[in-house]
Amino acid sequence: MRTDPVVPDGWWATGIDGARGLYEVFGRRPASLEGAVCTLMRFDPFPLNLSVIVELADAPDPLPGRWRRKGYDAASMRLQFLECRDVRSSGALPTGGCSIDVEPVGDHTRARLCAEDFELELTSRFASVRVDPFRRGDPDSVITLFS
Incomplete structure (x- = not known):
């Protein structure tokens, strides 16, 4: 019998x-998220x-x-933050990510x-995440935000 996993309390994605x-x-x-890089916003x-793509x-x-069968070796996420408030921003998103x-x-x-x-802070009423595979160092494997 398989049970649905319970997402741990206190995790950033809770x-x-x-x-x-x-x-x-x-x-x-x-x-x-340690060492994660936001590459597209x-x-x-x-x-x-x-x-954002992370x-x-x-x-x-x-x-x-x-x-593995498709040669992927890394994971990226599409994060969406909806109904944002308390938005504060300064500077421009650097080309190397953040x-x-x-x-x-x-x-x-x-x-x-x-x-x-560069800095952007916000609070979101609703957020969602989707994980996608990619191949590090392969420009053809890079995920675009809106395909």
Whole structure:
């Protein structure tokens, strides 16, 4: 008998729609944002939504079989933050990407993206995550935000 995994409390993805799938892909352990790089960002000022692509330094171990068969060796995430508020931003998103920090705050999610001369902070009423495989160093494997 198989049971659905319970996403751990206190994990950065707690409360985010799709967190269970991320947890499953990572072998029922919390994926880490340590060393993760936000490579693409799109902010829609109306209705205050943020979409980002994040390449994870962390990878599932072992990689899912369907990923291995297709030659993938890394994971990225599509994060969407909807109905944002308390948005503060300074600087321009650097071409080399930036770090990202996400944390649950009550019924909301707080996100912070930062790099030298760049910072964006916001609180989102609704957030979702989707994990996608890619091949490191392969430009044809890079995921585009809106395909």
